[in-house]
Amino acid sequence: MLIVFGIVVLASAVLLLYLKYRVVLGGDKCKATIVDVASRNGGYVVGGVQVRKKAFIVKINNRKYYTAHGCIFEKFGKQKIGKEITVYKKEQYGNEVFKMHDYRIEIVSLILVIFSIFLIRYSL
16 A cells, blocks of 8 residues: 555656646746736645645736746745746746746655655565
């Protein structure tokens, strides 16, 4: 049972990396200006409740996009309004962009990989 759970955790780590790098490797790198912070659906549900996240609204060529990974605290995020950042975007995948130097996905994936290796090793 633990080996199956370990494989599921490993697959989720790889899926997270895939969702980011399909945009980073195949998308456009552009300059964006932070114009606001918005509360959005996080794309998943915990205990039957839709999870909300804070995301930067950025403007690229008069179009608005949301950062896939925004800010943890809205108060500090609002201080960055007007700042220019570099992002990756790909129109095919909607209106979310990835900040250039944001390594949170990689850190979460690394933790999940280590956890899955521990589970698989412990089950053998």
